[in-house]
Amino acid sequence: MFRSTVAKAPASPLLAYFDEVLSAADVDRVSDALAVGLAEGGFTHGDRLALYTQNVPQYVVALLAAWKLGGIAVAINPMLTPREIAKLIADSTPSTFLSLRELYSEELAGTLAASSVRRVITTSALDFQTSGDTRVLPTGRIPTPAGTEDLKTLVAQHDGGVPDPVEIGTEDVAVITYTSGTTGAPKGAMNTHRNVATGGTAYRDWFRLDSGDVVLGVAPLFHVTGLSGHIAAAIAARAALVLSYRFDVGVTVDMIRRYRTTFTVGAITVFIALANSAEVTADALSSLTKIASGGAPIPAATVDRFESQFGVYVHNVYGMTETTSPALSVPMEARAPVGTETEALSVGVPVLSAEVRVVDEAGAAVPVGQLGELAVRGPQVVGGYWRNEAETAAAIRNGWLLTGDVGYVDDDGWYYLVDRKKDMIVASGxxxxxxxxxxxxxxxxxxxxxxxxxxxxxxxxxxxxxxxxxxxxxxxxxxxxxxxxxxxxxxxxxxxxxxxxxxxxxxxxxxxxxxxxxxxxxx
Known part of the structure; x- marks a missing residue:
């Protein structure tokens, strides 16, 4: 998908970060150079590259570099502590670890030294932009920590280089994205290249995105929403993706104004924050005409308030790490009905290639209107969890993913969430x-x-x-x-x-x- 975008629109903007804009060809060149540098250090097909950053261009560049070598990215939440990261590293056993220097610490260095990681590459949040905007960025440059390599230096050393071609299958794992297991232990969902392409294409087609659109990256890139709804959707649509380190109301509004962003998908808390800010006007968000929100059912009053303030309707999206984001969504031309069992809006109808049904404990479909567990099947559903056959067998049966979410479908085919089957808590998505x-x-x-x-x-x-x-x-x-x-x-x-x-x-x-x-x- 990325190769097609580069071939057909090399000069089109692909990544924007504060005042810096990288074309598709720029991203291709930089990720090629990084791939050559990784390969020089022994990184090869099937190896894992852990990514520990905020929403910066380096995340996308490193993701593509790993893929060009047939490698697998391991997405790590930048809010996790070294204690929590140690569990993910022990499970995924990456050979290489990429970290923002602002997140790197002596404790993390010790954690990595005792792990499978052989090579640590660090990068600055101030790279790939020259504005000096420090509202969300740490002030000043941090020197490259001892025992690590600087990403920009590595790229410069191999600029112009092209990695040897590798054969990548659609069922090869692209990203290991962590979710929580039934015992609280980390489970690494194996999002394949087909899964990621399907997720990006679903967003592109469902929300009618094309090269005239500009995607606002408010969801974390390590999260499956950022992977599918930002990175893959932008590549699939040949649209620019605007990043700004992390969500901040003032910075986000500035990015919307500067780049005239048209589409975004994020947790409902993002849109509540925008609606609650006195500095956000309808004029400021006038270009943002396509908005989706996932992660939790949305109260009708929240959507109504946002629409009354800014004139744009927030479309619900339902998905999870194991469905590589979208499985259900409210169509662009529709408005979600309110459920009879809950005050929340419907989470939509099945997107494109997804099949969704409500099942009982035996896995049999239940009648319309009856509560049961939502099950999903389609090319966006992962094949299982990394090195975890027991959890895979429990979650995926005959190709159907059991989501653990309780809900129902009405006579018109709208799906509703009522409660979680288990005790999982969803806070801000x-x-x-x-x-x-x-x-x-x-x-x-x-x-x-x-x-x-x-x-x-x-x-x-x-x-x-x-x-x-x-x-x-x-x-x-x-x-x-x-x-x-x-x-x-x-x-x-x-x-x-x-x-x-x-x-x-x-x-x-x-x-x-x-x-x-x-x-x-x-x-």
């Missing part, structure tokens, strides 16, 4: 496994027992709340436990609320009754 938060709390000497649940939140969708009982003789304040978790977990994971209780409710077999905890919070 990110999935949080309660057990992982509980494990961190249990590492505190004062904690006897902990139960974590997700509670409704008007901005984040859900927020993480922990109930904690204390060991005898210990005294600790809720804020201390919040701070304890915050120091050990990604920002979206740590509990925003902690309530100390005498006893955590459990079943007769000792399992925590999260349902009782949620009921307690709602009463």
């Amino acid at each position: 990110y999935k949080v496994w309660p057990r992982e938060v509980e494990d961190v709390l249990y590492s505190c000497d004062a904690v006897l027992e902990a139960g974590v649940v997700g509670l409704p939140d008007p901005y984040r969708g859900e927020t993480v709340k922990a109930y904690v009982s204390l060991r005898e003789g210990f005294s600790v304040q809720p804020q201390e436990l919040i701070d304890f978790c915050r120091a050990r977990m990604a920002a979206y994971k740590y509990p925003r609320e902690v309530e100390i209780v005498d006893v955590i409710p459990k079943t007769a077999t000792g399992k925590i009754l999260r349902r009782s905890l949620r009921t307690r919070s709602e009463s």
